[in-house]
Amino acid sequence: MGERPSRAEAERAVATLLAYIGEDPARPALRETPQRVIAAFEEYFAGYGRDPRAVLGDPLPCAAARGQLVVARQIAFASHCEHHIAPFFGTATVAFVARERLVGIGHIAELVEVLARRLQIQERLTQEIARVLEEVLEPEGLLVVLEATHSCMALRGPQQREARIRTVYASGCLAGERRRWVVEGIAE
Numbered sequence: 001m002g003e004r005p006s007r008a009e010a011e012r013a014v015a016t017l018l019a020y021i022g023e024d025p026a027r028p029a030l031r032e033t034p035q036r037v038i039a040a041f042e043e044y045f046a047g048y049g050r051d052p053r054a055v056l057g058d059p060l061p062c063a064a065a066r067g068q069l070v071v072a073r074q075i076a077f078a079s080h081c082e083h084h085i086a087p088f089f090g091t092a093t094v095a096f097v098a099r100e101r102l103v104g105i106g107h108i109a110e111l112v113e114v115l116a117r118r119l120q121i122q123e124r125l126t127q128e129i130a131r132v133l134e135e136v137l138e139p140e141g142l143l144v145v146l147e148a149t150h151s152c153m154a155l156r157g158p159q160q161r162e163a164r165i166r167t168v169y170a171s172g173c174l175a176g177e178r179r180r181w182v183v184e185g186i187a188e
C-alpha cells in the first residue's frame with residue numbers, strides 16, 4: 001500500500017466525483033460536501049484503527065459456565081461492501097457453548113462493530129467475527145448468524161429492495177445444530 005493520502009487530498013477526490021456525476025462542486029449547497037463525506041467516511045470506517053482481538057478484552061474464567069449455551073441476539077451493525085462502497089446493514093446473532101471462558105455481551109457487540117466498520121463482504125465479516133471469538137473463548141461450539149439488507153442489491157443491479165441475506169458460521173458441537181437453528185429461526 002502506498003502512502004496514506006492527506007485529508008485534503010481525500011476531499012479533493014470527493015469533489016472530483018461530484019464533478020464526474022455532472023454536479024458543480026462549487027455551488028453553495030455542495031461546497032462543504034467533500035468535508036462532510038470524508039468526516040462520514042471516518043465514522044463508517046473507524047474499524048481500521050482498532051484491533052478486534054483487543055476490544056474483546058481478557059476473557060473471564062468461569063468454571064460454572066462450562067457447557068452452557070450463551071446467545072447474544074440481534075446485535076445491530078452497519079458495514080459497506082468492498083465492491084461498491086455501498087452500505088449493508090442488519091443484525092448479528094452469536095451463540096456459543098462455553099468451555100470455561102466468558103466475555104461481556106457488550107464486548108461481543110463491540111467486536112461486531114469494529115469488524116463491520118471496514119470494507120467487507122458479509123461472508124467474510126461473519127467468518128472474522130467467528131475467528132476472534134473462537135480464539136478468545138475456545139468455545140465447545142459456536143454459531144454466528146448475520147442477516148443483512150444490501151443497498152447494492154436494493155439500488156443497483158437486481159433492485160431487490162426487500163431481500164435479506166443470511167450467512168451462518170457454525171463449528172464444534174453447534175455445527176450439527178446449524179440446520180435446526182435455521183429451521184427453528186432462533187435468529188429471527
Ligand SMILES: [Zn+2]
Binds near residue numbers: 083
Ligand atoms: Zn456491492
